[in-house]
Amino acid sequence: MARTIERLAIVGLGLIGSSIARAVKAKLPGVAVTGHDVSAAVRGEAQALGLCDRIAADPAEAVAGADLVIFAVPVGGMADAARAVAPGLRADAIISDVGSSKAGVGAALREALPGHLVIPAHPVAGTENSGPAAGFASLFDGRWCIVTPPADAPAGAVAALEAFWSALGARVETMDAAHHDMVLAVTSHLPHLIAYTIVGTASELEEVTESEVIKYSAGGFRDFTRIAASDPVMWRDVFLANRDAVLATLQRFNEDLTVLQQAIRRGDGDKLEDWFTRTRAIRRSIIEQGQDDAAPDFGRKH
């Protein structure tokens, strides 16, 4: 039988942590929410925004009595955050997180909290913004949340975490952590790396001035700049944590880029047209499956 979540603790009150707090207030009003952030400034902001029932400066105090503890800190900070809360944890608490990579985070949390039940998760929803003011209650509506339970996780606890994310509006899928990391390397991590590259390259061209780049970035480039504005610390950690899957995907990307480069050099229009026809079909099937949130104002809470 699924356990019921009555007391939630959120560690890390930035974009994702604050969005969870807001979504719980809106959709699970019976759940008591305590929050903690290592930054006093963020705790003050969260307090002023009224995100949680209680904000604790002491991490162990923040998780005391919680039946679900969610770590919403950068993936490289999960172990430190977990060690800090350890003395206050209930023995039967479900420990989860929202990190963008899963195998390394799961291992780090299990090592930091031996004997505790760790069920990692990843809501595949976000924006380029960070901090408590950037969050919004509808962030998870209709978006996937991928749960990566270890093989021996009790079914009731997995069901409770899945029910929690469903109640916040997400569509839930379970997956092996290593597979998650390979899939997300393709669908999220590589696109971010490409955006960071393109925007960096454009700003360093000698033939085109930076003011021209800014002035004429109305189309495709502008979309890349949104992604390239994503949080530097968060993405530094994602690439370091998901190194192998990202490098494997990057290898394939480089090979394909070379194919297109060759087609342009050789004047092989058929090759280019075939390729672009195939990618257009992929975009259209994403829209048909209701996954299109690429509207120009996607991610804005306002």
Ligand SMILES: NC(=O)c1ccc[n+]([C@@H]2O[C@H](COP(=O)([O-])OP(=O)(O)OC[C@H]3O[C@@H](n4cnc5c(N)ncnc54)[C@H](O)[C@@H]3O)[C@@H](O)[C@H]2O)c1
């Ligand atoms: N931004 C996105 O689009 C997105 C989407 C899905 C998942 N994620 C994942 O969610 C997590 C949080 O990302 P975010 O976008 O909310 O970042 P954010 O920068 O908005 O917030 C992170 C917060 O964690 C706090 N923090 C850092 N170390 C801490 C510690 N040891 N103890 C307590 N608090 C600590 C920071 O002070 C900050 O307030 C990351 O693991 C990220 O990979 C992000």
Ligand SMILES: O=C(O)C(=O)C[C@]1(C(=O)O)C=C[C@@H](O)C=C1
């Ligand atoms: O839309 C965006 O701004 C995002 O980058 C969101 C996005 C993604 O790549 O889809 C980024 C990282 C997360 O782990 C999940 C979602």
